[in-house]
Amino acid sequence: MLNKKTIITISREHGSGGRKIGERIAAELGISFYDKKLINIVAEQSGLSMEFIENHEQKINNSFLFNIAVSGYYSGNIFNKESLLPEDKIFLTQTKIIRDLAEKESCVIVGRCADYILKDREDCFNVFIFSDLESRKKRAVTEYGFNGDTVESELKKADKARNNHYSHYTGQDWGQLKNYHLAVNSDFVGFDNVVDMIVQIAKNR
Amino acid sequence: MLNKKTIITISREHGSGGRKIGERIAAELGISFYDKKLINIVAEQSGLSMEFIENHEQKINNSFLFNIAVSGYYSGNIFNKESLLPEDKIFLTQTKIIRDLAEKESCVIVGRCADYILKDREDCFNVFIFSDLESRKKRAVTEYGFNGDTVESELKKADKARNNHYSHYTGQDWGQLKNYHLAVNSDFVGFDNVVDMIVQIAKNR
Numbered sequence: 250m251l252n253k254k255t256i257i258t259i260s261r262e263h264g265s266g267g268r269k270i271g272e273r274i275a276a277e278l279g280i281s282f283y284d285k286k287l288i289n290i291v292a293e294q295s296g297l298s299m300e301f302i303e304n305h306e307q308k309i310n311n312s313f314l315f316n317i318a319v320s321g322y323y324s325g326n327i328f329n330k331e332s333l334l335p336e337d338k339i340f341l342t343q344t345k346i347i348r349d350l351a352e353k354e355s356c357v358i359v360g361r362c363a364d365y366i367l368k369d370r371e372d373c374f375n376v377f378i379f380s381d382l383e384s385r386k387k388r389a390v391t392e393y394g395f396n397g398d399t400v401e402s403e404l405k406k407a408d409k410a411r412n413n414h415y416s417h418y419t420g421q422d423w424g425q426l427k428n429y430h431l432a433v434n435s436d437f438v439g440f441d442n443v444v445d446m447i448v449q450i451a452k453n454r
Numbered sequence: 455m456l457n458k459k460t461i462i463t464i465s466r467e468h469g470s471g472g473r474k475i476g477e478r479i480a481a482e483l484g485i486s487f488y489d490k491k492l493i494n495i496v497a498e499q500s501g502l503s504m505e506f507i508e509n510h511e512q513k514i515n516n517s518f519l520f521n522i523a524v525s526g527y528y529s530g531n532i533f534n535k536e537s538l539l540p541e542d543k544i545f546l547t548q549t550k551i552i553r554d555l556a557e558k559e560s561c562v563i564v565g566r567c568a569d570y571i572l573k574d575r576e577d578c579f580n581v582f583i584f585s586d587l588e589s590r591k592k593r594a595v596t597e598y599g600f601n602g603d604t605v606e607s608e609l610k611k612a613d614k615a616r617n618n619h620y621s622h623y624t625g626q627d628w629g630q631l632k633n634y635h636l637a638v639n640s641d642f643v644g645f646d647n648v649v650d651m652i653v654q655i656a657k658n659r
Contacts, residue, residue, distance in 0.1 A: 374642070379632070425631070426629055429639075430638070432638075434635040434636070437579070441658075442658055446654070453647055
């Protein structure tokens with residue numbers, strides 16, 4: 250059990266196992282886990298279809314909006330702003346949901362720039378999980394059904410998309426050491442060790 | 455005890471407690487610790503005085519030399535090369551010593567670009583330890599006797615010198631996440647936790 254409220258944000262490279270590690274940490278600590286689940290909440294709150302969200306979520310355009318979202322300028326229903334682009338609507342909604350969750354309860358949040366969105370809170374523990382390219386390729390093929398012939402370029406495309414999305418909405422590069430409290434190579438350290446050490450750090454806070 | 459030979463390299467920000475953490479890890483694992491001690495060995499082997507080494511060690515000039523050192527071009531006594539600058543002589547000697555130590559025994563090596571010098575070995579565990587500026591300032595004043603009025607600029611100067619030294623001899627920026635297996639904010643995570651988790655990871659390899 251946790252001694253005090255803790256929001257563990259997990260940023261991860263595709264194929265590093267970060268999502269699974271996050272799920273295990275949440276289960277061990279008995280706290281909520283948010284990832285796809287978060288998208289469901291967004292879908293429900295916004296009335297947008299899952300397909301619409303998945304299609305638009307990591308597209309990029311007007312970075313101006315994020316600053317507005319972060320500064321708390323938007324206090325009402327952002328969907329009154331008809332001029333917003335779909336991906337920005339989604340991002341602003343997610344920002345609000347992530348803030349509400351962090352206010353309410355201890356939890357694990359994977360991706361969604363949560364480390365940046367919650368950067369002014371004292372109760373966040375920000376983790377970055379990465380891995381060697383060879384291990385990521387293997388995992389992507391065996392666990393996520395990627396095609397072995399194209400897996401390397403697919404992973405590089407995924408990294409680039411994640412970096413673009415992060416830097417668009419935060420103005421920072423993704424995967425900068427100083428944005429995290431802990432960064433770990435999941436293959437070198439081993440999944441069990443990664444889970445154990447994050448659980449231990451969270452408990453000892 | 456370790457199951458297999460492991461060289462733990464620790465790179466750290468000044469004032470992050472990385473050296474002390476390294477000492478504790480070496481003690482817990484019952485393996486050797488190299489830092490100042492390394493300089494002593496260099497001094498003995500090279501016949502240079504400690505004062506000479508400390509004065510020149512982190513000065514920078516001809517990066518050409520490092521590539522020669524890394525490629526193993528130098529197999530003889532580098533001090534036959536009268537044209538070498540003092541800091542390059544020191545660095546080349548350290549490179550050789552670090553390689554010999556890594557070949558010989560499990561150990562903890564703090565600083566000295568050891569992560570890069572040993573990058574082709576499979577038995578290295580590379581760690582980066584950093585901390586918040588405020589904690590580093592406090593520690594520098596209370597533990598290392600820095601002047602409170604100038605501590606911030608002194609630490610920034612130390613970071614810059616460390617980065618220059620590292621990038622001069624390795625051609626890479628210092629503190630890039632992908633150069634390490636684990637990077638950790640020592641204040642957030644706590645010194646005891648940092649020691650425990652590194653010991654645990656090393657034991658589980």
